[in-house]
Amino acid sequence: MARPAVIAHRGYAGVAPENTIEAVTRAADRDETAMLEIDVQPAACGTPVVVHDEHLEGVRDGRPLTDATGLVWETPLAELRSARVLGTDATVPTLADVLEAVPETVGLNVELKTPGRSDLRVGESLSGSERAERCEVWLPFVERVVADCEAFRGELLFSSFCEGAIAALREVADYAAAPLVWDDLEAGLEIARRYDCEAxxxxxxxxxxxxxxxxTYAGFSAGEPDIDVLEAARAAGRAVNVWTATNWVQFDQLAAAGVDGIVADYPGLSGDSSGR
Known part of the structure; x- marks a missing residue:
């Protein structure tokens, strides 16, 4: 059985300051890395920047998220680009910065995190009128993201927890798309069907x-789900990329189950710890 593709979560966030140029370039330089996963949201001017949390202040594993404060989408671009990440000298990059730094031999999974607001409708399968409204909410930001990505010649995959983001992507471009599932497998499978998602x-x-x-994880309680998402996705011809493996035991379990890709916090979980 083929081993699943390794997708570097925020540039292997377990060993590097997440979503930074340093992280993605180091991750891309490893033979095992098939794809990089990054998070994008807008600066105050609308420019897509690569950062996970909505707020610049806060703590991750005892370290400050950045040395700045406030909501990302209310912060000027210059201030974001000088904000130091997790107590290091690495700073918040723009999406264009990351695209320029990543070799086109490595794929890029761009997670559409937020269009610049907090009412996101995460993990929901929406009604027709709601879909149209949420698509309009996301459209300006998705257009900016796609415009930045046009020069990148490597593999691109867009994902989001929000149906509105997937809907907006389908309005703008013909890139591969994948709904991220949070606590509702049926909703995720329905969104994948609705937009003929590749994964x-x-x-x-x-x-x-x-x-x-x-x-217990990601909104799901302990106990096997009622839906076999791997079987359902395979029947529809979709890839299944699972998040997030934090150790080799988890990676091996998911690989044995036959998933297509595994989003991983650390390099080497697949058993290949070599670099180029």
Whole structure:
């Protein structure tokens, strides 16, 4: 059985300051890395920047998220680009910066995190009128993201927890897309069907037949899900990329289950720890 593709979560956030140029370039330089996963949202001017959290202040594993404060989408671009990430000298990059730094031999999974507001409708399958309204909310930002990505010649995959983002992407461009699942597999599969998505991204405990399915994570309670997302996706011809493996035991369980890709916090979980 083929091993799943390794997708570097925020540029292997377990070993580098997440979503920074330093992280993605180091991750891209490893033979095992098939794809990089990054998060994008707008600066105050609308420029797409690569950062995960809505707020610049806060703590991750005892370190400050950045040395700046405020909401990302209310912060001037110059201030964001000088904000130091997780107590290091690495700073928040623009999406254009990352695209320029990443070799086109490595794929890029661009997660559409937020269009610049907090009412996101995460993980929901929306009604027709709601879909149209949420598509309009996301459209200006998605247009900016796609415009930045046009010069990149490597593989591109766009993902989001928000149906509005997927809908807006389908309005703008013909890139591969994947709904991210949060606590509702049926909603994720419906969104994938609705937009003929190339993949679906469930959490690690949503894969039936693994010990991980008995754990609490990503809005799911302990116990195997009622839906076999791997079987359903395969029947529809979609890839299944699972997030997020934090150790080699989790990686091996997911690989044995037959998933297509695994989003990983650390390099080497696949058993290949070599660099180029």
């Amino acid at each position: 679906i991204h469930p959490p690690r405990n949503a894969i039936i037949g693994t010990e991980l399915a008995g754990t």
